[in-house]
Amino acid sequence: QVIADMREKRYEDEGIGSSYMFRVDHDTIIDATKCGNFARFINHSCNPNCYAKVITVESQKKIVIYSKQHINVNEEITYDYKFPIEDVKIPCLCGSENCRGTLN
Template identity: 50%
Template sequence: MVIEYSGIVIRSVLTDKWEKFYDGKGIDGKGIGYYMFHMDDFDVVDATTHGNAARFINHSCEPNCFSRVIHVEGQKHIVIFALRRILHGEELTYDYEFPIEDASNKLPCNCGAKRCRRFLN
């Protein structure tokens, strides 16, 4: 285990409303972006304003970590685990595993991996 992805748990149907709220507060306009991690079809961890350092872990098509939703005493938690030994000073990365989208909604990937898929989704 490397770190737990923490933040506020919200219902997934509310993510659009929260993003509009953040836009109104100028949060995305500052280049910060949103930090929302889908635990499942129902719940999302929003780390935009109340998260920890896990929200800054970047995507890679050849990551050194992976994420899992685990259950502890009936509560869901997102945990980042190492895939291998991580060297001192090495950037932590994991595959965001975004759902596949059509060509008009593709998000470009800039991870720089040798086997980069070119898109996050």
């Protein structure tokens, strides 16, 4: 977590507006801010059509995005980020009917 916090601060100092970090387990965070596949650009929704699951392939942990329902052509793919609860609330702008109002 300390390294992830340092990277977030560095990205902020470099003017990178968003970071794409995903907590895999207590000890591991995948940082896809500067490289990764298109999944790093999947937006949050409080009413998502997908979910993320961590799997292990040949001793390596991977993040897999599964659909929860049929997804139409040109429909946005979303999942619930489930950010940890922190003192500072991050506003949610997903616009779903059951929006929690915050990402955490």
